Amino acid sequence: MTSISEDSDKEKVRSVSVDLNNDASLVIDIPDALCERDKVKFTVHTKTTLSSFQKPEFSVPRQHEEFIWLHDTIVETEEYAGLIIPPAPPKPDFEGPREKMHKLGEGESSMTKEEYAKMKQELEAEYLAVFKKTVQVHEVFLQRLSSHPIFRKDRNFQIFLEYDQDLSVRRKNAKEMFGGFFKNMVKSADEVLISGVKEVDEFFEQEKTFLLDYSSKIKDASAKAEKMTRSHKNVADDYNHISGALNSTAADNNTAFKKTISVCVLQKLEDRVASDQELKLTELLRYYTRDIQAAKDLLYRRARALADNENSNKALDKARLKGKDIAQAEENQKQCLQKFDKLSESGKKELTSFKARRVVAFRKNLIEMTELEIKHAKNSVSLLQGSIEILNSN
Amino acid sequence: MSGSCGRIPPPFPDNEDQEAESDTRVLDSDEDDDDEGEDIFTGARSNPITPTSAPDEGDIFSEEGSYIRSDVHHATNGLHPDEEELDLFTEATVELTLTNTTSQGRREIIGPTASACNTTQVPNSILKPSIVTKTTEELEEEESGDQFELNIAVTNPEKIGDGMNAYMSYKVSTQTTLPMFLNKTFSVRRRFSDFLGLYEKISAKHSLLGCIIPPPPQKSVVGMTKVKVGKEDSSSAEFVEKRRAALERYLQRVVAHPSLLQDPDVREFLERDELPRAVNTQTLSGPGLLKMINRASDAVNKMTIKMNESDNWFESKLQEVENEEQLLRRLHAAVDSLVNHRKELCSNTAVFSKSVAMLGSVEENSALSRALSQLAEVEDKMEQLHQQQAFSDFFILAELLADYIRLLGAVRCCFEQRMKVWQRLQEAQSTLQKKREAEAKLLWANKPEKLQQAKDDINEVKLSTANDKHNTWESKVSQYERDFERVTCTVRKEVLRFEKEKARDFKQHIVKYLESLLHTQHRLVKCWEAFLPEAKAIA
Numbered sequence: 035m036t037s038i039s040e041d042s043d044k045e046k047v048r049s050v051s052v053d054l055n056n057d058a059s060l061v062i063d064i065p066d067a068l069c070e071r072d073k074v075k076f077t078v079h080t081k082t083t084l085s086s087f088q089k090p091e092f093s094v095p096r097q098h099e100e101f102i103w104l105h106d107t108i109v110e111t112e113e114y115a116g117l118i119i120p121p122a123p124p125k126p127d128f129e130g131p132r133e134k135m136h137k138l139g140e141g142e143s144s145m146t147k148e149e150y151a152k153m154k155q156e157l158e159a160e161y162l163a164v165f166k167k168t169v170q171v172h173e174v175f176l177q178r179l180s181s182h183p184i185f186r187k188d189r190n191f192q193i194f195l196e197y198d199q200d201l202s203v204r205r206k207n208a209k210e211m212f213g214g215f216f217k218n219m220v221k222s223a224d225e226v227l228i229s230g231v232k233e234v235d236e237f238f239e240q241e242k243t244f245l246l247d248y249s250s251k252i253k254d255a256s257a258k259a260e261k262m263t264r265s266h267k268n269v270a271d272d273y274n275h276i277s278g279a280l281n282s283t284a285a286d287n288n289t290a291f292k293k294t295i296s297v298c299v300l301q302k303l304e305d306r307v308a309s310d311q312e313l314k315l316t317e318l319l320r321y322y323t324r325d326i327q328a329a330k331d332l333l334y335r336r337a338r339a340l341a342d343n344e345n346s347n348k349a350l351d352k353a354r355l356k357g358k359d360i361a362q363a364e365e366n367q368k369q370c371l372q373k374f375d376k377l378s379e380s381g382k383k384e385l386t387s388f389k390a391r392r393v394v395a396f397r398k399n400l401i402e403m404t405e406l407e408i409k410h411a412k413n414s415v416s417l418l419q420g421s422i423e424i425l426n427s428n
Numbered sequence: 429m430s431g432s433c434g435r436i437p438p439p440f441p442d443n444e445d446q447e448a449e450s451d452t453r454v455l456d457s458d459e460d461d462d463d464e465g466e467d468i469f470t471g472a473r474s475n476p477i478t479p480t481s482a483p484d485e486g487d488i489f490s491e492e493g494s495y496i497r498s499d500v501h502h503a504t505n506g507l508h509p510d511e512e513e514l515d516l517f518t519e520a521t522v523e524l525t526l527t528n529t530t531s532q533g534r535r536e537i538i539g540p541t542a543s544a545c546n547t548t549q550v551p552n553s554i555l556k557p558s559i560v561t562k563t564t565e566e567l568e569e570e571e572s573g574d575q576f577e578l579n580i581a582v583t584n585p586e587k588i589g590d591g592m593n594a595y596m597s598y599k600v601s602t603q604t605t606l607p608m609f610l611n612k613t614f615s616v617r618r619r620f621s622d623f624l625g626l627y628e629k630i631s632a633k634h635s636l637l638g639c640i641i642p643p644p645p646q647k648s649v650v651g652m653t654k655v656k657v658g659k660e661d662s663s664s665a666e667f668v669e670k671r672r673a674a675l676e677r678y679l680q681r682v683v684a685h686p687s688l689l690q691d692p693d694v695r696e697f698l699e700r701d702e703l704p705r706a707v708n709t710q711t712l713s714g715p716g717l718l719k720m721i722n723r724a725s726d727a728v729n730k731m732t733i734k735m736n737e738s739d740n741w742f743e744s745k746l747q748e749v750e751n752e753e754q755l756l757r758r759l760h761a762a763v764d765s766l767v768n769h770r771k772e773l774c775s776n777t778a779v780f781s782k783s784v785a786m787l788g789s790v791e792e793n794s795a796l797s798r799a800l801s802q803l804a805e806v807e808d809k810m811e812q813l814h815q816q817q818a819f820s821d822f823f824i825l826a827e828l829l830a831d832y833i834r835l836l837g838a839v840r841c842c843f844e845q846r847m848k849v850w851q852r853l854q855e856a857q858s859t860l861q862k863k864r865e866a867e868a869k870l871l872w873a874n875k876p877e878k879l880q881q882a883k884d885d886i887n888e889v890k891l892s893t894a895n896d897k898h899n900t901w902e903s904k905v906s907q908y909e910r911d912f913e914r915v916t917c918t919v920r921k922e923v924l925r926f927e928k929e930k931a932r933d934f935k936q937h938i939v940k941y942l943e944s945l946l947h948t949q950h951r952l953v954k955c956w957e958a959f960l961p962e963a964k965a966i967a
Contacts, residue, residue: 244790244792247790248787248790248791251783251786251787251790252787254783254786254787255780255783255784255786255787258776258779258780258783259780259783261776261779261780262773262776262777262779262780264776265769265772265773265776265777266773268769268772268773269766269769269770269773271769272762272763272765272766272769273766275762275765276759276762276763276766278762279755279758279759279762280759389792389793393793393795393796393966393967396796396799396800396966397796397799397963397964397966397967400799400803400963400966401960401963401964404956404959404960404963405960407952407956408953408956408957408960411949411950411952411953411956412949412953414945414946414949415946415949415950415953418942418943418945418946418949419946421942422939422942422943422946425935425938425939425942426939
């Protein structure tokens with residue numbers, strides 16, 4: 035958390051608080067990224083004092099698909115079943131600004147040169163914002179892995195950071211997607227079955243109820259927040275148009291108009307900022323929607339393990355009855371129990387720290403958002419007051 | 429002037445005996461005015477515009493902060509060409525204070541006046557400088573003087589009747605100190621077609637003279653049908669409110685025009701209890717169809733008239749007007765979009781607020797849960813703010829722009845009238861020319877009888893005509909020349925007056941709009957500042 039505030043003077047403003055280790059033994063960041071057509075190439079830069087790495091400092095280029103590969107391999111690792119796995123970063127989505135750019139190009143003939151230039155500038159800024167956001171999200175993903183005592187030691191993670199050749203993961207994409215889709219279907223069917231399993235532990239029972247409820251609510255809230263910030267942006271855009279229309283009147287010696295132009299421009303900026311703040315809240319909600327999903331996944335895995343455990347118990351009983359394969363069944367049962375216990379233990383720890391993390395993140399985000407809203411509203415107030423005074427004194 | 433007769437005008441300064449009096453008063457008030465001139469807007473209360481629902485009658489004309497309208501009469505009976513340079517037009521201001529008993533704010537629509545100048549040059553037409561906004565105390569002080577007040581409000585829309593024959597009736601209340609009215613305070617009920625009828629009457633009389641006639645609000649079949657059918661939803665309430673406000677502005681503009689105010693039809697509209705139903709205003713009536721045909725033929729005429737403009741002023745002015753109309757249309761479209769998006773923002777915020785409240789209720793950490801429900805409340809308040817701002821956006825900006833788009837159309841009509849007069853003049857001149865040529869030809873051909881006939885033709889002395897005037901072509905031509913001169917002059921004056929009024933109107937409204945934005949931002953600050961400690965209290 036501390037590094038976040040330090041970082042905020044760089045352009046990276048994090049909307050989501052991440053428990054970054056102050057531990058300098060493994061520091062990861064994404065200092066820059068290139069956007070080529072559809073592909074974004076991130077430069078992953080690592081500084082480490084750990085001996086498991088070959089060099090103390092190195093950089094590799096990575097693409098989004100490689101991040102997904104890393105995430106998926108970690109998910110599939112049995113050992114990590116009892117941990118909350120950081121959610122995968124969403125795919126970079128430039129569709130919005132790209133569409134707008136396209137529309138702008140089409141409407142070029144119908145507006146003045148200045149207006150066109152201005153709108154182009156704005157779209158470019160929007161593009162840049164989306165870009166920055168996607169960099170940040172990928173960075174956060176890596177940082178969560180690096181700050182987790184278990185994940186940071188993961189062999190695949192290290193390969194990801196170090197291996198300077200192409201990881202050639204792309205070929206699998208179509209198959210993977212299909213496989214992933216199938217897996218999800220199985221999982222949701224499973225979830226239904228498993229929710230019927232009797233829960234022995236009070237803690238987990240509570241967590242289950244809470245997480246299920248919370249997850250749907252937060253998903254809803256994040257969707258609504260998104261809509262709201264989009265409307266706010268529209269309002270800001272309208273002020274832009276108004277100031278553009280006013281600007282295009284050449285021979286207007288009307289000071290009232292001129293003042294209105296400047297006010298509209300600034301009002302637009304204010305609204306933009308306001309929508310940016312709301313965007314942060316939206317981001318937070320979105321991130322935690324994914325995180326909650328990861329927590330739910332943990333619960334799912336534990337429930338699976340519980341079911342397995344029970345099944346193995348039943349199998350053992352059956353074996354004992356039949357008198358056959360008892361040793362095997364016993365072995366099986368022991369393993370299942372072990373797995374289950376391990377899962378429960380680490381799961382409890384993870385979920386507790388997750389709670390704390392969530393509360394802290396919300397707090398930070400809400401405070402930041404509120405403070406910025408206040409600051410910008412106050413700016414607006416003084417600006418408007420000034421303009422009114424000038425107009426009145428004319 | 430407007431040719432209104434048979435009405436006793438208020439004691440204007442062009443009465444000889446009052447001259448000396450008014451002189452001094454002019455000088456005195458001049459000094460006052462110069463100081464006060466700067467205070468036009470600071471005197472205004474910055475309150476948000478909130479839509480009024482039926483305000484009480486007693487409250488309509490609260491004296492607090494009401495402004496004086498000084499009625500000025502420019503002595504135009506003999507138009508002096510050089511008067512144009514003098515800024516002789518002091519505008520009548522009609523200012524309004526509405527108090528709304530139900531809602532928080534107070535709506536004020538200000539129309540301040542400019543001060544006149546140069547009274548010494550034209551001794552017979554000393555113009556009263558218009559008084560700028562004054563407080564109640566100053567109002568009372570000057571009551572004794574020649575300042576006249578005229579406040580108009582349109583309120584209390586009521587649905588009369590049922591089904592397709594239903595209509596909305598509006599209360600038109602007037603408060604005035606003008607002696608030409610019978611009472612000081614009075615009110616009548618009028619319906620929309622009455623307003624349209626008034627416009628028709630005024631238009632018929634004054635537009636030929638080149639006056640700019642304020643256009644009435646537009647008819648709306650969809651809106652009215654909803655109302656008639658009895659849909660009690662918010663959109664029909666909004667429609668009625670929009671119309672009510674538009675009718676009010678329309679009347680205020682009419683009485684702000686010095687010559688229109690003198691028109692007996694206007695007085696009748698304001699005063700008389702029962703007006704004969706104006707059926708000519710229906711689209712599908714006989715006169716309505718006739719009007720449409722006339723408009724079509726006018727359009728054709730416009731295309732064919734190529735006026736030989738001796739004065740560049742008119743050409744460039746017309747171009748300016750057309751450009752401005754374009755600009756206003758664009759602006760209006762942008763503001764319209766703003767209003768719609770803000771309404772969207774409003775509903776999205778409401779939905780979000782509920783969603784956050786739900787999230788807060790599920791949250792297990794109690795401090796965070798409380799903070800989230802507080803956030804939901806803040807968002808709720810924001811929704812209300814957005815709603816209010818949308819109203820301001822609409823009623824202050826959008827309607828202003830829409831009004832002026834129509835007014836600019838009226839200005840163009842004014843120019844067209846002048847063209848028509850010119851055309852008439854041209855036709856008369858060419859007829860005269862032809863007859864003279866015919867006469868000359870006959871002179872050549874030396875046919876005395878026909879010659880006499882031709883001479884008679886030119887001088888067509890018809891003693892039997894009803895109004896006992898000479899109706900010769902020559903006199904016709906000279907009459908039309910005079911008409912053209914007069915219309916040209918009037919149009920010039922009208923345009924200048926209009927421009928000044930427009931600049932003032934816009935400035936006023938922009939200030940009002942900025943004030944509404946300011947208010948919203950203030951409230952925003954308060955909301956968020958109240959929330960901050962809650963956010964900080966999360967542990």
